Amino acid sequence: MxxxxxxxxxxxxxxxxxxxxxxxxxxxxxxxxxxxxxxxxxxxxxxxDEGRPEKATHALASMLGPAFVAAVAYVDPGNVAANLTSGAKYGYMLVWVLVVANCMSVLIQYQAAKLGVVTGKSLPQILGERMGAAGRFLFFMQAEVIAIATDLAEVIGGAIALNLLFGIPMLLGGCIIGAVSTLLLFLQGGETHKIFERLVIGLLLVITFGFIAGLFMDPPNPLAVAEGLVPRFSDGASVLMAASMLGATVMPHAIYLHSTLVNDHFGTGVDRPSVPEMMHGSRIDVVWALAIAGSVNIALLVIAANSLHGMGGTDTIEGAQHAITQVLGPAVGTIFSIGLLASSLSSTSVGTYAGSEIMKGLLRVKVPMWACRIVTLVPALVVLAFANNPTEALIIGQVVLSIGIPFAIIPLMRYTHDRAIMGKYADGTVKHIICLAVCAVIVLLNLVLIVLTAMGKA
Structure with a gap:
């Protein structure tokens, strides 16, 4: 400037x-x-905008949206399983993991938005421009594994919700979730993008109400919750659980997608705001959206710690829902199931959109949304058909997500510090050091997870 x-x-x-x-x-x-x-x-x-509050409010509202769509990834059924399991098994002990992960998420998602508004390109596009054919293919393959693990959690969660609400068999429920989410994806792109964005934000509000309602029926002890803010582990299994929670909270596909969402939202024509205005709006967008998502995640853990801790059968979403119904009443149990259904529909749509953008950026081919939907849906349907405990498969999927996080955030932090890419908007030294510290914490936790899993101690 x-x-x-x-x-x-x-x-x-x-x-x-x-x-x-x-x-x-x-x-x-x-x-x-x-x-x-x-x-x-x-x-x-x-x-x-001083002295023009109405204009300032309208301008701010026009900036909001991309982060709220990305935030849906942070409250998907994988979060529900990881957070309920954590609260039921360890009480409030791992609240601090969610707080730290959410703070990291704010930084990471803002960096993704910043990359998009400054360059006008997505992270997968920039990666594709800087890799050879072999590198692009290998990077795409790991990203596709992450996409499959993501969709596994989302489709299973939706199938469970339909089973709880209407008694629909799990496999049929998974097919319904796949079909409805594909219909939602037809609204993405062109003139209907705003409709897609608003529908996803509406589902986010349903999710928030569905998962927080239980707190008002049985408020927790504030001091007990505060004790959970002290970082600690009890055993190797708690480290595995923390890594699973991190994998559910910091979402690789949300990082890849956010840089695309901001350009869809702001457009590329003469009406596109200035870069400083878009960065300012994106900061507010990210903070508000992830404050909501973080509150939902913490609420899930707190509900489980307060109402389900020590109860048998709460290591599955179905068991947790039945326990919530017994302890907090049928109304809360039904609201919870509706929130789970909204979570599945919105997050699986966003996840498939992310997969399409990853494929387009890395392989330089545009594949129809329905084809991307099939690639990630089939493995989830196989699990629903043959797995005895879908929730366990869902937790394993979150661990896979955790392993994939460094592949998304390390290039992101590198590129947002590169003046050849960002120009005068490149990160300064202090901010870059903070970003590197966040990367180091996440990578270290993943290494610990891999070692403990290999040794059979997690």
């Missing part, structure tokens, strides 16, 4: 004029010079 002095008629200094990416000259007070560039942009944008 170019800066130069702005003077009054008498020759005295009156601040700074900033040339934004859109060529608009915006005054910034000298006081903002002590802040980093992104903070100074936020102040400049806020001051520009």
């Amino acid at each position: 170019a800066r130069r002095s702005k003077t009054k008629p008498d020759g005295t200094a009156d601040g700074i004029v900033c040339d934004t990416a859109a060529g608009v000259q915006e005054p910034v007070d000298i006081d903002t010079l002590g802040l980093d560039a992104e903070a100074a942009q936020d102040i400049a944008i806020a001051r520009k």
